[in-house]
Amino acid sequence: MSEAKRPYVICHMVPSLDGRIVTRHWKLSSRMLAEYERTAETFDAEAWMIGRISMEPYAGKARVPARKRAQPIPRKDFIARRDAESYAIALDPSGKLTWKSASIDEEHVITVLTEQVSDDYLAFLQAKGISYLFGGKAKLNLRRVLEKLRARFGIKKLLLEGGGRINGSFLAADLIDELSVLVAPIADGSIGTPSLFDASEKKGPIRHLELVSLEKRAGDLVWLRYKPKR
Known part of the structure; x- marks a missing residue:
């Protein structure tokens, strides 16, 4: 399919000066956090996407009950709602998130799975009214x-706000249309923690970018926007 058949993907992140993205020990001010949200809103994206680990605090904890009926559930996409103003998308290949609700702040949840997930888990998602898509067998x-996100939900623009591995996977697949980074005035200095793109332990997928804009924002943040050279 052509590029028009999928959403325009903007990777929007807050890395440190040395490219680290685990922010919990940085003690970011509320001003900085608000600036991140303000800049994200300027894109008018219909959806945002993160991985399972990042999504866990939003998903909560519920029990996945065993089904009473043993009839297999077909591995077909389940669309609980397609008219939401905004969508929260989780990449959860193994089906480990135990959702308490089908929405996050009124944003409808879509979870992306592989066909390896259990029938009990699919029945759990259906009962919760959570939409799911299959992204592959394993x-x-x-x-x-x-x-599928474009075809099933009409999503034309998506914010990718994942961890290093997810961002790196999108980078390797050449699926990032724009990079938006609010560089925090912090030198992290840690070794072995996730960076903006963690695609390979060896030579990574080198991508050349061109600078679109540069702005100083509140809290000494620097907002850089790039597009890939294709």
């Missing part, structure tokens, strides 16, 4: 996932 095909 591994996610990210391009296909994006195409």
Whole structure:
């Protein structure tokens, strides 16, 4: 499918000066956090996407009951709602998130799975009214996932706010259309923690970018926007 058949993907992140993205020990001010949200809103995206670990605090903890009926559930996409103003998308290949609700701050939840998940888990999602898409049998095909998000939900613009591995996977698949980074005035200095893109332990997928804009924002943040050279 052509590029028009998938959402425009903007990777929007707050890295440190040395490219680290685990922010919990940084003691970011409320001003900085608000600035991140303000800049995100300027894109008018219909959806945002993160991975399972990042989504856990939003999902909460519920019990996945065992089904009384043993009839298999077909591995077909389940669309609980397609008219939401905004969507929260989780990449959860193994189906480990135990959702308490089908929405996050009124944003409808879509979870992306592989076909390896259990029937009990699919029944759990259906009972909660949570939409799910299959991205592959045992591994996610990210391009296909994006195409489904466009076709099933009409999502034209998506904010990718993942961890290093998810961002790196999108980078490797050449699925990032724009990079938006609010560089925090922090030198992290840690070793072995996630960075903005963690695609490979060896040579990574080198991508050349061109600078679109540069702004100083509140809290000494610097907002850089890039687009890939294709």
